[in-house]
Amino acid sequence: MDLGQLKIIQIAQALSKNPEVILLDESTAYLDNAEISALMRVIKTLKSKGLAIGYISHHLDELQMVADSLTILKDGRKVIYKEVHEITIKEIEELMVGRKNTFEVKTKKNKENQDIIFKAENLKLFKSLDNVSFELKKGEIVGVAGLKGAGGEDLLEIIIGEKQLDSGRMLLEGKEYRPISPYYAYKSGISYLPASRQTEGLIVEFSIKENIIMTNYPQKIMFIDNDAANKITNNFIDFFNIKTNTINELCTYLSGGNMQKVAISKSLSPNPKVLLLNNPTRGIDVGARYEIYLNIKKLVEDGDLAVILVSEDLLELLNLSHRILVFKKGRVTKELDCKLRPTENEIISHMT
Amino acid sequence: MSNNRSKRDIRNIKLKKLVPVLSLFILCIGFGIVQPRFFTFSNLMIVLQQTVVLLSAAFGMTFVIVGGSIDLSVGSILAISALATALFSSSMGIFSFIMGLLAGILCGAINGIIFAKGKVPSFIATMGTMTTLRGVVLLFTKGAPISINNDSFLDLFSGRIFGIPNSAFILLIVGLFSYFLYSKTVFGREVQAIGGGEKVARLSGLNIEIIKTQMFILLGALCGIAGVLQAARVMAATAQLGIGFELDVIASVVLGGTPLTGGFGSIQGTILGAFIISVLSNGMNMLGVDAYFQQIIKGIVMIFAVFITIDRKKIGLIK
Numbered sequence: 001m002d003l004g005q006l007k008i009i010q011i012a013q014a015l016s017k018n019p020e021v022i023l024l025d026e027s028t029a030y031l032d033n034a035e036i037s038a039l040m041r042v043i044k045t046l047k048s049k050g051l052a053i054g055y056i057s058h059h060l061d062e063l064q065m066v067a068d069s070l071t072i073l074k075d076g077r078k079v080i081y082k083e084v085h086e087i088t089i090k091e092i093e094e095l096m097v098g099r100k101n102t103f104e105v106k107t108k109k110n111k112e113n114q115d116i117i118f119k120a121e122n123l124k125l126f127k128s129l130d131n132v133s134f135e136l137k138k139g140e141i142v143g144v145a146g147l148k149g150a151g152g153e154d155l156l157e158i159i160i161g162e163k164q165l166d167s168g169r170m171l172l173e174g175k176e177y178r179p180i181s182p183y184y185a186y187k188s189g190i191s192y193l194p195a196s197r198q199t200e201g202l203i204v205e206f207s208i209k210e211n212i213i214m215t216n217y218p219q220k221i222m223f224i225d226n227d228a229a230n231k232i233t234n235n236f237i238d239f240f241n242i243k244t245n246t247i248n249e250l251c252t253y254l255s256g257g258n259m260q261k262v263a264i265s266k267s268l269s270p271n272p273k274v275l276l277l278n279n280p281t282r283g284i285d286v287g288a289r290y291e292i293y294l295n296i297k298k299l300v301e302d303g304d305l306a307v308i309l310v311s312e313d314l315l316e317l318l319n320l321s322h323r324i325l326v327f328k329k330g331r332v333t334k335e336l337d338c339k340l341r342p343t344e345n346e347i348i349s350h351m352t
Numbered sequence: 353m354s355n356n357r358s359k360r361d362i363r364n365i366k367l368k369k370l371v372p373v374l375s376l377f378i379l380c381i382g383f384g385i386v387q388p389r390f391f392t393f394s395n396l397m398i399v400l401q402q403t404v405v406l407l408s409a410a411f412g413m414t415f416v417i418v419g420g421s422i423d424l425s426v427g428s429i430l431a432i433s434a435l436a437t438a439l440f441s442s443s444m445g446i447f448s449f450i451m452g453l454l455a456g457i458l459c460g461a462i463n464g465i466i467f468a469k470g471k472v473p474s475f476i477a478t479m480g481t482m483t484t485l486r487g488v489v490l491l492f493t494k495g496a497p498i499s500i501n502n503d504s505f506l507d508l509f510s511g512r513i514f515g516i517p518n519s520a521f522i523l524l525i526v527g528l529f530s531y532f533l534y535s536k537t538v539f540g541r542e543v544q545a546i547g548g549g550e551k552v553a554r555l556s557g558l559n560i561e562i563i564k565t566q567m568f569i570l571l572g573a574l575c576g577i578a579g580v581l582q583a584a585r586v587m588a589a590t591a592q593l594g595i596g597f598e599l600d601v602i603a604s605v606v607l608g609g610t611p612l613t614g615g616f617g618s619i620q621g622t623i624l625g626a627f628i629i630s631v632l633s634n635g636m637n638m639l640g641v642d643a644y645f646q647q648i649i650k651g652i653v654m655i656f657a658v659f660i661t662i663d664r665k666k667i668g669l670i671k
Contacts, residue, residue, distance in 0.1 A: 162555065186557025194555050201555075203548040205615060214545055214556045217538045224538060266556065 007031060011039065015046075022046070023054040026256075028062060029283035032148045032312060033348075040065050058285050060089045072096055093286050114138045117306045118159075118177075118274050123168035128154040130330040132168070136274065138304040141296075143321030143338075145314065145347050150327040152310035153195065156276045159308070160192040161185040172274070186215060191272035193264055195279050197256075201263035204252040208244060208262050209233040211251055216270035236265035241291055257288025264292060268299070275299075277309045281316060293319060314344045326350040371660060372608050372624040379628060383635035390638060397515060399627070399634050401585065404519040405430075407626040408578040409597070410604040411530040412571030414622045417605050418534075419567050420547035420614030421467065421474035426575050427597030428485035429459040431589070433579025435489055438498040438589035446508050452580040453573060459485060460572015464565030482598070490591050497590040500583060509584030519581045526577060531619045533570075543567055547614025603654040604629050611661040625657075 007030045014022055024043075028036045043053060043066045057063060063070055064084060072079040072095050079095050080087075114137040123132040129151050136142050144152040157163040159170065161179030170177045172188055179185040182192065194200035202211050209229060218228035233247040240261040244254065251259055260281065267275060280296070281289040297320065299305045311317050317324055318338065326334040326347055334350040336342040383390045409426050416423050437452035444451065459481070466477040492498075500506060511518050534540040542563045545553040554560050583589050608625030610617030632653065636646050 160555070181559070182555055182557050183559040191557075192555055199549075200551055203545065203552050203615070206545075206548055210541070210545075214541075214553070214558070216557075217541055219538050222537050222539065223532075224536060224541060270557070 008035060008039075011042075015042075019051070021052045021054070023056075025056045026058070026283045027055075028057060028059060034147075036062070058283060058289075060092050060286075063092075064089065096286050114140065114304075117173055117304075118308075119171040120155075120159075121169050121171070123155070123158065123170070124166045125154055125158060125163065125330075126166055128330050129158070132330070132332055134325055134332065134335075136306050136308060138273075138306055139300055140323070141300055141307040141309055141321045143317035143324040144308065144310040144327060145317055145324055146327030146351055148312070150351070151330040152327055153278060154330075155327075156192065156278055156308065156310055159185065159190060159274075159276055186270055186272075189270075189273035190276065191215065191267040191270055191274070192276045193267045193278055193280055195282070197259050197263045202251050202259060202266070204259070205250060207248045207250055208237070208242070208254075209247045211262055212236055212265045212269050215266055232269055233265075236262075236269070240265060240295055255285075255288075257284040260284050261288060261292065264296075273304070273306065275305055275307045277307060277311075279311050279313070280309070281311075281313065289316075296320065314347050317347070318342070318344070328352070368609060368661065369621075372621055372628065375607070376624055376628050376631065379631050379635065383631065383638070387635070387638045390635060393515065395634070395638075397512075397517060399630050400520055401517045402634065403626050403630040404517065404523045405578045405582045405585070406597075406600055406604060406630060407523060407623065408526050408581065409571070409575045409601045410608075410622050410626050411526060411619060412574030413601050413605045414530070414608075414610055414617055414619060415534065415540075415543050415567045416474075416571050417602070417610055417612060418547045418614055418617040419543040419564065420550060421564065421567070422602070422612070423463060423474065423478045423568065423571055424598045425459070425463060425478040425482040425485060426571070426578075426601050427594035428482045428489065429456055429572055429575040430579040430582060430594035430597055431489045431591070432456075432459060432485050433576040434583035434589040434593050435492055435498065435579075437580050437583045438500050439492075441500045441502045441505050441583075445502050446505050448502070448505060449509070449577075449580045452583070453576040456572040456574070456576020456579060457569055458572070460569040460575070461565065463572065464568030467568065468561040468564035486591075486595075489589075489593075493589065493591045495591055497588040499588040506584055506587060509581055510587075519584070522577070522581065526574065527619070527623065530574075534619050539563070539566065544615060547616075549615070599650070599654065600629050603650070603657060606654065606657040606661055609661055612658055613662055628653075 007027060011024070011027055028039060031039065040062065043055070047053060047066070053066075055063070055067060067084045069081065069083050070087070070092075071081045072092060074096060116135050117138050118136040119134075121133050123129050128149070132151065132155065134142065144155065146152050154163060158165055159179070161181045161184050164180070172190070177188060179188065179190075185192070198204055203214075212233050213229045218225040218232060230247060236242070237244065237247065242258050242261045242265070244258065251262055254262065264280060277296075281292055293316075296307065300307060309317065309320055321338050323338060324336040324342065324347065325332050326336065328351055336346065380390075389395060409430065413423060413426065433452040433456045436455035437448050440448040440451040463474075463478055463481055466472050466481070467474045470477070509519060509522075534543075542553070542558055545556070545558060546560060546563060550560065579594075582593060586593070604625035605617070605622050606612060606625065607628050608618065608621030608623070610621060629650075632650070633646065636649065641649075
């Protein structure tokens, strides 16, 4: 089962005990749009039956749909308690981050005439990818939209070498690229940020440092170069503004947003040519999300990093991508150029 | 947030680290009070000599357990290495240890390849090789011991300098090697990462199959050294050598604070664990505790050690 189905079962399990109070913590993080609206309906029904519901979410529109009142917490302190109709999403965001005007989409620089770094030709994988072809240029972010199981995640797993193609071929910098394992992919300059930071992205019982250097241990003839390791870690802590007292802090003690920043740092530490992102800001707060967006943009625009971004968050795709490939049942149904300012509805219409 | 770490967590971690030190201390004091002969130089040297063989293999086992696997075939590897050493001792003299070492490396490589390439769980794979390798030893010895008569070999590997067994110096080298390999090298980090979360390690680009094979080869080599030292100590290779050895070796690692669930551990801890095991045997022998009863105690100690070290969040993964 995928993570979304597991989440739904968890929610059903909680409801099966006929509770009087139910607390939902980021319950929609792995759900797709249809599942989220189903959950919203369930919550409204339960509310009318007199249940008390506590609902934690980073998706502010959900709060407006179901909540009566809300409390904003920041750094462990209560910022405000208000009735939902008395406050706008914009105000909530500002209170959460602690400053104004955080969420303004900057126009993207489009670098012209860049070389093609990665090319996929007629990729086929049984029951999940059907004749997928696309090109990725240096300094470009290609977004992948689609419902769960539409093929985006499989595409990333094929490129990183976790799954093997049935047919088709991939080219990296013009040369045939056929990864037999993630080890091979990393050696070729491709990094991966998996969907679940807790179980795939990080070893949470390990320190920030041990996680960040795992993808590329700095070494002097087989021995760990500790000075270099500290330097690399400190650079990423500064770059992403990771909140911690020490680089040796265990990741399990970090908040979701900081944990995700460590996971992204980890995928960046080998200095990849191509970065594969699988839902890079799932379930994290607005502030951390904004910092991650800015820094990914910086790496793409100032450096030559190329990114394939798979996301269920359409706003995220629109904010970051130069082009968006829309997947439906393993096929690319549409390629959208973001210079033409496509809308969320336009993406959705090709997804379903 | 970084200050979320509760004081209780920190206290628990410190407590876990103290358990092996305290246990060894209490055991020594206890045996010393009941049997004053325990603290004589000659008895302590006997303890040291007993620990040498155990500890050499336990160093290797630390890597395998930290890497999230297990090896039950260490006793059989020890026997095969002792056999290889004994067979070549008259022709090669002191250099017959190379044959013992090679035999260990070969057995480790077989384990590693079956486990890492063949994807057979290490518990099953090494249970199989435990029996198979023991069969090979029985076939060669036909049940009769193969004695070692080469004096220069025996002098080097079971002699003493100023009353201290030579094997202790060999162990010192092995120990330093293991310590640096575990805590200072890329290989040590990779082993910890695989044990900490294999999927994470794989998706981070670690070459899982190679690293796993390497860690079994390392254990094989260290069991090879243990086999050479054991053969020198008993001056022969017998078919019974190392039967039940795996329990002592695994217990040493676990008593030293390395959880069977992998990801963490230390070479220093394993040293303490191995001494706990040999002090326990030595002390019980001196007190004249019945051999069968000793078995009961050792089993209970092992279960207790696993009970306090294991990470219950990972319990579904135990192989």
